[in-house]
Amino acid sequence: MNQQIPGARPPTLPELVRAQDRLTFLYLERCVISRDASAITATDERGTVHVPAATLGALLLGPGTNVTHQAMVLLAESGATVVWVGERGVRYYAHGRSLAKSSRLLEAQAELVTRRDSRLAVARAMYEMRFPDEEVSGLTMQQLRGREGARVRKSYREHSQRTGVPWERREYRPDDFGSSDAVNQALSAATTCLYGVVHAVVVALGCSPGLGFVHTGHERSFVYDIADLYKAEFAIPAAFDAAAQDLADVGGHVRRDMRDRLHKAKLLERCVRDITSLLIRDPNELDQWADVSMLWDGRFGAVSGGVSYGSGEETDW
Structure with missing residues (x-):
């Protein structure tokens, strides 16, 4: 028996919109975000808006948003980044990112x-x-x-x-x-x-x-x-x-x-x-780099960040 995988077919690479040709971001709040074929839908008391997922660079989810599983699947397949933010995008809360603070x-x-x-x-x-x-x-x-x-x-x-x-x-x-x-x-x-x-x-x-x-x-x-x-x-x-x-x-x-x-x-x-x-030969090396922002230096490899070089004054970052 031929059992096909359920759901819409993921887009192939040629079908995806190039990063430079996408919308920079779309901010949504107080709505339900779902999926209709290859489009993301945003629904509130005023009605429903369709947005092709492949055109999105980043989707910012503000307060009062509810997003369905299928919407997230489509956004992931389309290469769009989803970010949870505060009122009008002022505060950043979370997105799919590494747990590491060091590179x-x-x-x-x-x-x-x-x-x-x-x-x-x-x-x-x-x-x-x-x-x-x-x-x-x-x-x-x-x-x-x-x-x-x-x-x-x-x-x-x-x-x-x-x-x-x-x-x-x-x-x-x-x-x-x-x-x-x-x-x-x-x-x-x-x-x-x-x-x-x-x-x-x-x-x-x-x-x-x-x-x-x-x-x-x-x-x-x-x-x-x-x-x-x-x-x-x-x-x-x-x-x-x-x-x-x-x-x-x-x-x-x-x-x-x-x-x-x-x-x-x-x-x-x-x-x-x-x-x-x-x-890493010595795992203890990681501790030396944890949560530290360095600046690349052509001679010394890396130097401290948070310093105003040339003025002799340190910033308060």
Whole structure:
């Protein structure tokens, strides 16, 4: 049976309006914000206004606004930023942003990924996390990929034998979840959960989801890098366990199981430690940069902010 994903189709990149061609922002207050096809609707006692979501640069939500889930989905797919603000936009309250107050990890990530030797060193370190008893320091990327592929195939076979669930190969269609067998459906659901958790950690730390070391060219390359550290430990066994139970809703079951497994293993804390150790040799360096605004200096790297240079006077910022 062909089960199509419900809801409106997300826009493709060519369909999105370029940033420079968008409305700078739209401020709304005391209304209900919803969705009608590809438009955001704002409804109050005077009626309803439609605004194409792809034309918005930023949507400012003032007091008295209520926004639906589908409206937020459309805004996210359209690349629009949503900001919660005070009366007439005077006060800033929140928007989807990093939890980090420092750019230290992002700078380290960018520096490491742009040099071939350091990028290979980080990639090897990732593989060492998965092969703690093997020497991989002299392996090329091609050799590392070969070992990883063999490891994943072995994991599939072992869990197939453990659960009695037949396994042939990884097969799925992103636009048709129900076209694959139960174990492939469960694998898709489990890995999606894992990607979501890892993505949340990557963004919360202020890193770039797109600057990957093993994966490249995709907006979530670094997410895939980090998620691969845990896939064989969490997603694969959860998927085979779910498939073995002959469930009507295998996706829903494996999502709940993944939630429990990740919580029990304290994966959020582990993921933070792993990312930090991959990008920063000494994690204590982060404390030196916490919530401090510096100015770049061509000779010294960084100098203190909040100083009126040239006058000898410090500002009171």
